[in-house]
Amino acid sequence: MAVSTKTPGKKAVARIWHTPTSKAALYWLLFAAGYTALFYILYLLLLHEKARFFKGPFFDVVFRCGVMSYLMILGVAAYSLRARFFHGLPWKAQNWVWAHMWVGIASIMLALLHADFRYILHFECSGVNCLTDKYLALPSLYGLIFLVFSGIVGRLLDSWQTKMIAQDASTNGVGIAKAIPARLSELEYIIERLNAGKSDAFKQYCERALACVGLLPTDLPALPVQEQADFQRTHAALAEHARLAASLQVQTRARLIFKTWRRIHMVLVPLILLVISYHAVAELIRVLLGLIHTRPL
Numbered sequence: 001m002a003v004s005t006k007t008p009g010k011k012a013v014a015r016i017w018h019t020p021t022s023k024a025a026l027y028w029l030l031f032a033a034g035y036t037a038l039f040y041i042l043y044l045l046l047l048h049e050k051a052r053f054f055k056g057p058f059f060d061v062v063f064r065c066g067v068m069s070y071l072m073i074l075g076v077a078a079y080s081l082r083a084r085f086f087h088g089l090p091w092k093a094q095n096w097v098w099a100h101m102w103v104g105i106a107s108i109m110l111a112l113l114h115a116d117f118r119y120i121l122h123f124e125c126s127g128v129n130c131l132t133d134k135y136l137a138l139p140s141l142y143g144l145i146f147l148v149f150s151g152i153v154g155r156l157l158d159s160w161q162t163k164m165i166a167q168d169a170s171t172n173g174v175g176i177a178k179a180i181p182a183r184l185s186e187l188e189y190i191i192e193r194l195n196a197g198k199s200d201a202f203k204q205y206c207e208r209a210l211a212c213v214g215l216l217p218t219d220l221p222a223l224p225v226q227e228q229a230d231f232q233r234t235h236a237a238l239a240e241h242a243r244l245a246a247s248l249q250v251q252t253r254a255r256l257i258f259k260t261w262r263r264i265h266m267v268l269v270p271l272i273l274l275v276i277s278y279h280a281v282a283e284l285i286r287v288l289l290g291l292i293h294t295r296p297l
Contacts, residue, residue: 024095025102032106039068043113069110070280073144076104077273101155104148111144135282136275143272150268154261161254172247177255180248187241194234198227202234209238214246 076099112120119138131138169176174183191210195203201221209216216238223231 025098028095028098028102032102035072036106036109039110040113066111066114066280066283069107069114070276072103072107072110073273073276076100076107076148077269097155101151104151108145108148111141115141135279135286137279140276140279143275147269147272150265154258154265157261158258161258164254165251168247168250172244174244174247177248177251180244180251184241184244184248187237187244190237191234191241194230194237198230199223202227202231206234206238209235210241212238212242212245213249214242216242 115137119141165176172180174180188210191206195206202223205217205221216235
């Protein structure tokens with residue numbers, strides 16, 4: 001006799017998982033764009049080689065966005081400190097993320113201007129000395145570009161995985177990954193209780209079904225009439241168990257993907273920041289020493 005496994009299920013109420021859009025995204029974009037445009041205009045009007053104003057080592061090297069770019073890089077790095085150590089700082093973490101992104105992009109634009117777009121539009125480099133020329137200028141520039149764009153990729157990856165988790169949590173009937181194990185344990189207890197005193201075919205099917213993720217075995221056992229009612233209830237619990245196991249797998253994988261990227265990013269940040277800091281400090285010391293030597297006694 002065929003066993004019906006369809007049970008009237010409750011219609012799952014879709015939950016709404018939504019993060020309010022922060023106005024800080026627009027504010028930080030306007031600030032970064034305006035700040036960058038200011039120095040590009042100053043460079044075109046006052047600091048270009050054909051201009052006669054504001055000449056000399058100070059305006060030619062220091063003021064021309066090198067120091068300004070480095071200050072913005074330090075500001076971008078401050079986000080990591082806020083996220084890990086200084087949770088009491090003002091603004092939401094989301095606002096700091098947008099500042100982290102837009103100011104990081106602006107720092108690239110200023111660094112390119114500082115280098116006269118060297119290594120980008122005109123690559124004057126030959127041999128190994130190119131890597132160490134101008135106090136690691138090439139590794140500093142490309143390290144900064146890699147760092148910022150990896151942050152952008154991480155932001156897109158975070159949005160994608162968060163959307164996936166939210167969509168799954170709103171349709172699985174339980175919620176986020178932290179709530180799923182408790183429901184799985186409850187279902188396993190129900191299945192174990194219904195298994196008590198049943199035939200071997202009943203128990204073997206339950207053992208195989210508990211190991212399934214997503215879909216249950218389609219080969220239903222032939223059971224005595226007195227076990228069919230309990231099997232219908234057990235099958236419904238097994239189906240929910242398999243569905244929630246698949247949901248937990250999806251959410252866990254999504255969190256693991258982003259967590260792996262974050263660990264790689266956080267390892268690279270101090271290394272690249274160290275190279276950039278060496279370049280910035282060495283260039284500043286060189287310029288200051290040049291100013292001291294050229295100043296008339």
